[in-house]
Amino acid sequence: MNSKLIFSIAKSLLLARWRQTLVAAVGVTFSIAMFITLLGFMNGLNDLLDGLILNRTPHVRLYNEIKPSENQPVNAAAAYKHSYNFIRSVKAGVTRQEIYNSGPIMQAVKNDPRVFGAAPKLTIQVFYTEGTIDITGVINGVDVEEEMRLFNFQDYVTAGDAIDVQQVANSIILGKGLAEILVADIGDVVQVTTAQGERFPLKVVGYFQSGVQEIDKVQSYASIATTQKLLGKPKSYITDIQIKLHNLEEAPAVAAAYAQLFQVDAEDIQTANAQFETGSNVRSLISYAVGITLLIVAGFGIFNILNMMIYEKMDSIAILKATGFSGSDVNRIFLVIALSIGFFGGIVGLLFGFLFSVVIDNIPFNTAALPTIKTYPVNYSPVFYFIGGFFSLITTYFAGFFPARKASRIDPVEIIRGK
Amino acid sequence: MSNIILEAKQINKAFHDPVTVQVLSDITFSVDKGEFVSVIGKSGCGKSTLLYILSTMDTDYQGELYIDDELMTGRSDVELARIRNEKIGFVFQFHYLLNEFSVLQNVMLPGLKLGKYSEQEVEHRALERLKMLGIEHLAQKTAYRISGGEKQRVAIARALINDPHIIMGDEPTGNLDVKNSDMVFDIFKELAEVHNQTLLIVTHDQSFAQNSGRIIEMEDGRII
Numbered sequence: 001m002n003s004k005l006i007f008s009i010a011k012s013l014l015l016a017r018w019r020q021t022l023v024a025a026v027g028v029t030f031s032i033a034m035f036i037t038l039l040g041f042m043n044g045l046n047d048l049l050d051g052l053i054l055n056r057t058p059h060v061r062l063y064n065e066i067k068p069s070e071n072q073p074v075n076a077a078a079a080y081k082h083s084y085n086f087i088r089s090v091k092a093g094v095t096r097q098e099i100y101n102s103g104p105i106m107q108a109v110k111n112d113p114r115v116f117g118a119a120p121k122l123t124i125q126v127f128y129t130e131g132t133i134d135i136t137g138v139i140n141g142v143d144v145e146e147e148m149r150l151f152n153f154q155d156y157v158t159a160g161d162a163i164d165v166q167q168v169a170n171s172i173i174l175g176k177g178l179a180e181i182l183v184a185d186i187g188d189v190v191q192v193t194t195a196q197g198e199r200f201p202l203k204v205v206g207y208f209q210s211g212v213q214e215i216d217k218v219q220s221y222a223s224i225a226t227t228q229k230l231l232g233k234p235k236s237y238i239t240d241i242q243i244k245l246h247n248l249e250e251a252p253a254v255a256a257a258y259a260q261l262f263q264v265d266a267e268d269i270q271t272a273n274a275q276f277e278t279g280s281n282v283r284s285l286i287s288y289a290v291g292i293t294l295l296i297v298a299g300f301g302i303f304n305i306l307n308m309m310i311y312e313k314m315d316s317i318a319i320l321k322a323t324g325f326s327g328s329d330v331n332r333i334f335l336v337i338a339l340s341i342g343f344f345g346g347i348v349g350l351l352f353g354f355l356f357s358v359v360i361d362n363i364p365f366n367t368a369a370l371p372t373i374k375t376y377p378v379n380y381s382p383v384f385y386f387i388g389g390f391f392s393l394i395t396t397y398f399a400g401f402f403p404a405r406k407a408s409r410i411d412p413v414e415i416i417r418g419k
Numbered sequence: 420m421s422n423i424i425l426e427a428k429q430i431n432k433a434f435h436d437p438v439t440v441q442v443l444s445d446i447t448f449s450v451d452k453g454e455f456v457s458v459i460g461k462s463g464c465g466k467s468t469l470l471y472i473l474s475t476m477d478t479d480y481q482g483e484l485y486i487d488d489e490l491m492t493g494r495s496d497v498e499l500a501r502i503r504n505e506k507i508g509f510v511f512q513f514h515y516l517l518n519e520f521s522v523l524q525n526v527m528l529p530g531l532k533l534g535k536y537s538e539q540e541v542e543h544r545a546l547e548r549l550k551m552l553g554i555e556h557l558a559q560k561t562a563y564r565i566s567g568g569e570k571q572r573v574a575i576a577r578a579l580i581n582d583p584h585i586i587m588g589d590e591p592t593g594n595l596d597v598k599n600s601d602m603v604f605d606i607f608k609e610l611a612e613v614h615n616q617t618l619l620i621v622t623h624d625q626s627f628a629q630n631s632g633r634i635i636e637m638e639d640g641r642i643i
Binding site: 002005009012013015016315316318319320321322323324325326327328329411412413416417 | 467471474476477496497499500501503504505509511513515516517518519520524528529531532533534577589
């Protein structure tokens, strides 16, 4: 009963000065809308930029690194077990780049419930021969179907059909930059020389464009079988296993476990791409800071308007107190006023924020570097809407706190006598 | 059961800013149920100050105040607000209606605050009181659109909504013309005589005071 009464009094006071109320609410609306738009746009860009690298990067990569052995024979010898052994000029020995037992490992990885999928990969260094010049490059032998499923391979094949490389024997998808250097059209044949000196003709079935020029100038894709043929290796020969997890955050733990279990090198995405995470974090931080600043400014607007309202309503406050409303009732009335400005202003703000986001989302944005992007990217994560709504209530609460306290402390005697 | 509604014992009050001035000294008196008391005195004799202490709004005094045999001195803001709501009705010189509300809502507010009756009942009681004062046709009007005399009658209706033990008035006729003053006085008189309502009215209107049941005259902070 009491709270219903307090709400109805607050409502009457609000509506009695609806113009002021509107100005205060518009302040909140504007800042919330901007907050949502800014964060949505900023995070959309973040996702896009991260996606450039992260979508195509396996969460965990298993491989064998060429490096000197950590366990030198002298350390294993019983006689020198308790000595401190200085070994100079340690060199990397003949390490197999091949992942040993790749078949069973693939099987085990695919059965792990944390794993979304795993794709084998085979990377080789080659020279593309164009007339008299040799251009160094890399051919990635991939399982195209898995690559498409896990790493959106098809999105980056801008000309030709990605699946052709699997179906057409001795075919290759060239990086866009590389194709321009080689002046190779689709259907042409390019000459490839392996590090072992073998020379192969490969048919171009598509172009590949990652958005990163440096990559497009050196990388090409072929099927695993073609690549194994180039190297003259058997069917089980692969150098990498790329794993995509259900949950990205688990990558370091999974990588550590697999390194232990399969005796291979395992690299997680966080280690491999630490700089991207840092960049996104800083960008989010900036947009949050700007958004919250906007809200605080709106908060000051509400503070002012409530203060003015209290001066205007001195008589009403005095009479409420004289007829039996306590200081805390008056306090609650003004807090309800502040919070309802925050609540309704905030709701409309969220709506406008969403509308602005949709508008931005529909502005054309074409860039050669990003073949899959047609409009500006926007992130519609409900988290931003939740934070925006939450902050609109918090700031208006604090903006209302001091005026409400002041109102609750008004001495009715002073007002009534003062006339 | 005692017949005393309001009792003041040895009430003293002084203002300390900028210099200490004794406003009330040793005020001791009581009001019986059904009495129509008027407090008169010259400006500055402390009669309004006394009224605000008696009304529990001013808590800065020495001495003891009893309303309905309960000690008011030293109670919390919330308790005093509840007591004002339930047991005291106010009529001020400057009407003091809430302009954001209709006449009916103004009358209903203290009743809704008390929460003793449902909203429909409070509305019914409010209409009853407006009818008694002959202003039920104003019920739906906004408070600032009615005349001064009407406002004062609405204020009286509001004071009556919770059947208070005592109605206190601070110069309720001070701002009204003769015709309206007489009307307000007649209402008070009727309340006292017909409804046995206790009234404590501060006034400097001699003729008003002469016609009330009992006169308390004050001078320099004392009752004489």
